[in-house]
Each structure stands twice: as structure tokens, then as C-alpha cells.
Amino acid sequence: MSQYHVIVIGGSASGLQACLTFGRAYLNVLCIDSGYPCNRYAKESHNFLTHDGSSPAQIIAKAKEQLQKYPTIKLMEGTVRNVCKDVSKEAVKHPFRVEVDSPKNGTSNSFMASRVLFASGLNDNVDKIPIENIEKFWGNYVIHCPFCHGTEFRNGKTGIYYTNALHLKFMLPTLHNWSQDIAVICPDDVYGSLEADFVSAMQQKSISLHKGRVVKLEPRSSEDGRLGRAILDDGTAIELDVLYTIPPSTINNKEIITKLGVELDEMGLIKVSPQQKTNVEGVFAIGDNTTRMRALAFVVGQGMLAASSICHEILHERWNA
Numbered sequence: 001m002s003q004y005h006v007i008v009i010g011g012s013a014s015g016l017q018a019c020l021t022f023g024r025a026y027l028n029v030l031c032i033d034s035g036y037p038c039n040r041y042a043k044e045s046h047n048f049l050t051h052d053g054s055s056p057a058q059i060i061a062k063a064k065e066q067l068q069k070y071p072t073i074k075l076m077e078g079t080v081r082n083v084c085k086d087v088s089k090e091a092v093k094h095p096f097r098v099e100v101d102s103p104k105n106g107t108s109n110s111f112m113a114s115r116v117l118f119a120s121g122l123n124d125n126v127d128k129i130p131i132e133n134i135e136k137f138w139g140n141y142v143i144h145c146p147f148c149h150g151t152e153f154r155n156g157k158t159g160i161y162y163t164n165a166l167h168l169k170f171m172l173p174t175l176h177n178w179s180q181d182i183a184v185i186c187p188d189d190v191y192g193s194l195e196a197d198f199v200s201a202m203q204q205k206s207i208s209l210h211k212g213r214v215v216k217l218e219p220r221s222s223e224d225g226r227l228g229r230a231i232l233d234d235g236t237a238i239e240l241d242v243l244y245t246i247p248p249s250t251i252n253n254k255e256i257i258t259k260l261g262v263e264l265d266e267m268g269l270i271k272v273s274p275q276q277k278t279n280v281e282g283v284f285a286i287g288d289n290t291t292r293m294r295a296l297a298f299v300v301g302q303g304m305l306a307a308s309s310i311c312h313e314i315l316h317e318r319w320n321a
């Protein structure tokens, strides 16, 4: 059975950066990826130095091209089905067994590693958001982050639809930087919990406030696929260029991760130390599954950090052997 210093689960932004660091330190790394990064819906990525405006696929293709010159990096298409830790003496050097289904030949394989790194991201569960047509607009006209896509909608007709009042209170002053033409849409409970001061600040800034739920999104026309309007549950139509919302994201592979004994935090993300270590010895995690700071630059930084921590551990073990 093949043995690796590290197996990285997830070969997108965070995972591939970790691989680059391992490859440059001559550690044997296997990176397994099933090919569904969360940003695959977006036509363009922004705010990532040297790649502002590139598509997510272009960024990954460039990363893979640059990894080719490092012979200890192996990239594999596949889906990790299980990870278990063998604590017996025989398995002391490579205690992790990672089981992988390969899409190419439909076979399953197992690989052993001394460390595992979960870079396997989030599922935004967009299909579970009860808004008709949301999948057509998600990532391009329905967005979650002004730092990623706000500039493209500067001064545009901006809708804000949060099902949590704290998100609204935190984000509204920030989003007001990108456009002053704002419609806030609040479900009943959020609407009812807004303080008079906050509502009056919205009025002073000519922000329109609507009570209701967004039930449908429509394009500008049958020829123009850009977002045109949001329809509320009472039938009100609000003209929009962009709608901000927060999807009900959950970590991928929750069962595999928790079965290993890895702890999650109160938001359901993987709990990690400043070196990206989980509470289970040898298990590390990076990327969106560990942070609400969802941005390429940030998760790439985590990839470098975790990989260098793992390199230090392995190289010190080698020194002391």
C-alpha cells in the first residue's frame, strides 16, 4: 500500500498551496480532489494578488501547472470516503489510512500517511435556499462578499437579504460603501428585532426597508441573463443589479471528520490551533472549513502555514530518529 508523508484532502486553493510547500520541502504528498470547489459558480475571482479577474478554473489550472515541476507531489482525482487512524505500534509511522473512490475506473484504493490535512471546504447548500432561480445567479449576481465582488456593482441597485439581524447590522454600514442605492429585505422576525435608531439611520440614508421573504429571482429579460429583480412573498418586485445573502453553509465530510474525533466549533467549523492543528494528533485543517474569512488570499496563507508546521514536525522527527 502506498505511503505518504501527508495526504491532503481537497485540491483547491488552500490544498494546492499546501502541496506547493510540501513539494518544495521534498516531502511525499498525495492530494485527492473531487473537483467541486465552492467558487466554481463564479465567472471571475477578485482581490487575489496577481489573479484579480481570473476565473476560479484559471487559478487552479495555473497552480497545477506550477506544481508539475515538483516530483514528490501527486495529484489524484477521486473522493475520499473514509479516514481512520490506526494507533497500533506497527502503524506508528503512517497511522492514517485514507480510502478513496476513483471516478476513472470506479475502483477504491487505500493510502497510508503520517499526517492528514483536510482542505475540503464547505458546501454552500445553495440548492436548499428556498428562492426560485437562485442557482442561476449565485456567485455572479447573488453574492456573499463585497471584497470579492462588490466593486463590480459599484453604485448598482443593491439588495440585502439576511435572515439574521446581527449580519444585517454588521454588514449594512460596510455595503453602503459600494452603493447608496440599497433595498434591505427582512423576514418578519428580523424586521421586528430592528432597533428604532437603526431603522431611522436607514431612513436618513434613503435606504428602503421591505418586510418579507425573497421567493424568486428574475433576469433582466429573456435575452439578458443578468439579475433584474427579486420577487417577495407578497408579490412586490424590487429592481436589483445584485443581491447580498449568506448561504446556509456546512463543512464537507462532517461524518469522516467527526468520526476521527476532530472537534468542531459553535459554528460547525473545524476547531484549529494557530498552526492549523486539530485536537487529533496528526490531523490538520485549512481553508473555508476552519474560518468565516472566506477569501483566496486568506486560505492560501493557511495552506502555507499548515504545511510549514507539518514540515517542521516531520523533519524534527527525522532528526531525532
Ligand SMILES: Cc1cc2nc3c(=O)[nH]c(=O)nc-3n(C[C@H](O)[C@H](O)[C@H](O)COP(=O)(O)OP(=O)(O)OC[C@H]3O[C@@H](n4cnc5c(N)ncnc54)[C@H](O)[C@@H]3O)c2cc1C
Residues within 6 Å of the ligand: 009, 010, 011, 012, 013, 014, 015, 032, 033, 034, 035, 036, 037, 038, 039, 040, 041, 042, 044, 045, 046, 047, 048, 078, 079, 080, 081, 119, 120, 121, 122, 124, 138, 139, 140, 148, 149, 252, 253, 286, 287, 288, 289, 293, 294, 295, 296, 297, 299
Ligand atoms: C461563489 C463564490 C465566489 C467567491 N469569490 C471569491 C473571490 O472573488 N475572491 C476571493 O478571494 N474569494 C472568493 N470566494 C471564496 C473562495 O473561493 C474560498 O475561500 C476558497 O475557494 C476556499 O478554498 P478551500 O481550499 O478551503 O475550499 P474549496 O475551494 O471549496 O475546495 C475544496 C475542495 O475539496 C474537494 N473535496 C471536498 N470533499 C472531498 C472529498 N471527500 N474527497 C476529495 N475531495 C474533496 C472539493 O471537491 C473541492 O475541490 C468565493 C466563494 C464563493 C462561494
